[in-house]
Amino acid sequence: MTENDGWRLFRGDREVRPLEFPAAPPWRQFGGTEPGRRARHRPYLIGRTEADVVSAALHLRRPLLVTGHPGTGKSSLAHAIAHELALGPVLQWPVNSRSVLKDALYGYDAIGRLRETHLLKERGGPEPDIGTFVRLGPLGTALVPRDRPRMLLVDELDKGDVDLPNDLLTVFEDGEFEIPELSRLPDTQAEVSVLTHGTDGERVVVERGLVRCREFPVVVITSNGERDFPPAFLRRCVRLDLPDPDEERLRDIVAAHLGEEALSGVDDLLYAFLNRRAPGELATDQLLNAVFLRKGGMNLDAEGLLDAVLHRLGGAV
Structure with missing residues (x-):
């Protein structure tokens, strides 16, 4: 296993390896206190x-x-x-x-x-x-x-x-x-x-x-x-x-969902996200996905990481 390779849960080598799944992103956690309902009291920032x-x-x-x-x-x-x-x-x-x-x-x-x-x-x-x-x-x-x-x-x-x-x-x-x-x-x-x-x-x-x-x-x-x-x-x-969030609001959203420590070392992701974003083409939760994967050790550069999770919302796939 190479350095920072632990994030690879699936490797495509057909080798069976039972594992403990890592914690899910906060916005993808299920099993709330009420039957059949997800816990939705997550951070929400509004002006x-x-x-x-x-x-x-x-x-x-x-x-x-x-x-x-x-x-x-x-x-x-x-x-x-x-x-x-x-x-x-x-x-x-x-x-x-x-x-x-x-x-x-x-x-x-x-x-x-x-x-x-x-x-x-x-x-x-x-x-x-x-x-x-x-x-x-x-x-x-x-x-x-x-x-x-x-x-x-x-x-x-x-x-x-x-x-x-x-x-x-x-x-x-x-x-x-x-x-x-x-x-x-x-x-x-x-x-x-x-x-x-x-x-x-x-x-x-x-x-x-x-x-x-x-x-x-x-x-x-x-x-x-x-x-x-x-x-x-x-x-x-x-x-x-609701307006598209600017860079300051994006930083606040990342910190609210993933903690202040998540802002460390993600300037390249924010820059790439803002450069790629056209009106209605990218969603804030896509940036959160990229930051979460970066925190988990996914060793791709900003462009490669964003290519994995930031697909434009308009046009053909």
Whole structure:
């Protein structure tokens, strides 16, 4: 083994060598205290001006529309707010081209209920509880009436259907929605217990099919700017554009995640990163990856190390 060769976990020589894996980067550590959830209370640096915009959205009970290039910390901001304000686990709705509003509000397993009804009738049992087949989505769970709001992250809304922002307007304005499958039930079934979004198995009672919040949830909506939103939607949001971090902020980010000692001997990485970075082409976490590998003894020069982990985010691979 050559000097500084210990970082090579895989060598491609087909020799079996059981080993103890080294510690993962802080941002890739799993196994939080709550089942099914990663620990997300990691360092998050934000300027005073940007923090004031967040506070304005909180005061106004308006969704915060966060824009910026990939890797500027848009999604992480939601986790930082939830941690600092003790709002509990973040409810996440990752939007894609097939996303519709109903999926975020609730799901109803009609086929499962029909199947269960037939099975119970054959055995002479009672009709199954409809609440067993209704589960609130992330937005629906965020609107459950509580004394303290929940945090909802609507991630990459610009990837959704062009009509989706307008579909959200009524729910955001009214702070409520109806579950028709429950509102049509007789008065004897006015209250139905349904599951909420998440892995904790929480159930809440829905009265006459209406879910209406007491405190409007803290809503963070992220966008990579792939398309514009309707003026009516923008008017109802507080907008925050996160800038690309400069050299000083990059140093602060590295120190916050990896410690002050990580700044020693990484000037070449910072210089190469800043030289390579064009708007929207590189993300801050890519620099963190390079610094972490340098700390672990990866014996490549700055250009070679950055070539390994800094692939441009635009264009072909």
